[in-house]
Amino acid sequence: MNRVTSSDGTTIAYDIVGEDGPPIVLIGRAGADRRGHATLATELGENFRVHNYDRRGRGDSGDTDPFTVDKEVDDLAALIAAAGGHANVFGNSSGSVLALEAAAQGLPIDRLVVWEPPYVIGGRTDLVPPPSEVLTTLLADGRRADAVDYWMETVIGLPPEHLAPLRQTPFWDELMTLADTLAYDALIMGDYQPPEMTLRAITTPTLVLAGDSSFPFIEATADKVAELTPNARRSTVPGQDHIFAAAAIAPNLAEFFLER
Numbered sequence: 024m025n026r027v028t029s030s031d032g033t034t035i036a037y038d039i040v041g042e043d044g045p046p047i048v049l050i051g052r053a054g055a056d057r058r059g060h061a062t063l064a065t066e067l068g069e070n071f072r073v074h075n076y077d078r079r080g081r082g083d084s085g086d087t088d089p090f091t092v093d094k095e096v097d098d099l100a101a102l103i104a105a106a107g108g109h110a111n112v113f114g115n116s117s118g119s120v121l122a123l124e125a126a127a128q129g130l131p132i133d134r135l136v137v138w139e140p141p142y143v144i145g146g147r148t149d150l151v152p153p154p155s156e157v158l159t160t161l162l163a164d165g166r167r168a169d170a171v172d173y174w175m176e177t178v179i180g181l182p183p184e185h186l187a188p189l190r191q192t193p194f195w196d197e198l199m200t201l202a203d204t205l206a207y208d209a210l211i212m213g214d215y216q217p218p219e220m221t222l223r224a225i226t227t228p229t230l231v232l233a234g235d236s237s238f239p240f241i242e243a244t245a246d247k248v249a250e251l252t253p254n255a256r257r258s259t260v261p262g263q264d265h266i267f268a269a270a271a272i273a274p275n276l277a278e279f280f281l282e283r
Contacts, residue, residue, distance in 0.1 A: 024083060027105045030097040036083035037076035037102060041068030045133070045280060046106035048074045048099065052116035053208035054174070054198050056082035060115070066273035071280065074106050078118070080204040090207050096125045109133055111280045116141055116265065117208040123252075124211070127224040136230045136276050139237060139265055142244050146216035154178050154209035167202040171195070174205045180238075217244065222251040229255040230279045232272060234263030241265070 026034050038057060047067060049060045057077045064075040077084035079098055087094070099121070103110045109131040114122030119137035126132050147154075154174075161170040175181045175189070175198075189195050198205075229252050233245040242259065249257040263271050 025105070027101045029079070029094065029101045031087050031094055033079055033087045033094070033098070034085040035076055035079065035098050035101060037074050037105075038064065040064040040073040040075060041071050044071040046074060046103075046110040047071045047276075047280065048076070048102045048106060048110045048112050050076075050099065050112065050114040050118035050122050051078055051081070052118050053205060054201055056197075056201065058082070060269075063113075063269035063273060066269050067276060070277055071111075072106070074102055074110070076102055078204070078207075080207065081201055086203075090210065092121070092124060092211055095121055095207070095211070096128055096130070099125050100130055103131055111135070113276055114138065114140075117211055120211050123225065123248075124221060126227045126229070127221045132227045134228045134230075134280050134282075135225075136232060136279055137248070138232050138267065138272065139234070139241050139245065140217075140231075140248055141212065141215070141238075141241070141265075142217040142248065143215045143240055144217065144244060144247055146214040150178070150215070153214070154212070155206055158206035158209050162203055162206055167199055170202050170205060171198045174198075174209075178209070217247050217251060219251055222248060223253065225252050226254060228279075230275070231255055231257050232260055232275060233257075234260050234265070234267060236262060236264045238265060 025037050029035055051059050057075045060075050064073040067073050080086040111134045112122050112132045113136045115138045119140040122137055126135050158170050176183055231245045231249040233241050249255045260272055
């Protein structure tokens with residue numbers, strides 16, 4: 024395990040997989056630490072030097088209050104600096120939204136791949152008050168289980184009858200451990216509307232990926248993100264839903280990152 028210090032003094036932990044090839048930084052989704060990308064890092068490590076990190080507040084990384092989206096962008100900047108000053112970047116779900124924000128701010132990203140940024144065209148007008156406010160209140164009151172329930176049932180849309188069995192799984196224990204960071208991802212998502220000004224500011228070559236077995240809105244959202252982002256293209260990965268198989272998407276990443 025390696026560590027780098029972000030601009031606010033927070034320590035960010037990461038693994039390096041692979042010794043040769045262009046650098047890649049992997050950005051995880053909500054409710055996951057760097058273990059969620061361990062298999063993908065191994066797949067890509069044959070041809071790349073992969074930096075797989077714990078976002079702040081997760082795993083072996085530190086955290087510093089108050090949270091801001093810019094702090095997470097600074098964390099990514101520190102990882103890219105550690106990778107040699109520039110890198111390819113892969114963002115997963117809300118992690119892809121963070122990656123898009125970082126690219127719009129001009130971080131030295133060579134090429135960018137985003138997996139299913141979970142925007143909703145028209146925004147999430149059903150979520151009142153905003154999820155970031157609800158989660159922050161629940162977590163401040165120590166109601167971690169209620170925060171996870173709210174995230175899974177209201178934000179993600181998991182049917183209530185599926186919550187009871189989920190609570191008996193290791194996945195639930197992981198969500199409970201990372202519950203504080205759900206508010207971070209909710210803040211990153213904002214109103215869930217694709218941010219036109221942010222996306223139009225991106226000049227980095229970008230690949231927008233989605234699975235054909237994912238949420239019903241995802242492919243339309245991916246189309247919109249690609250349409251708004253200059254120098255972007257779209258591709259669909261057959262047989263994949265929001266939680267992808269690393270072996271299914273790794274070839275798409277490798278081909279795009281090696282393209283010149």
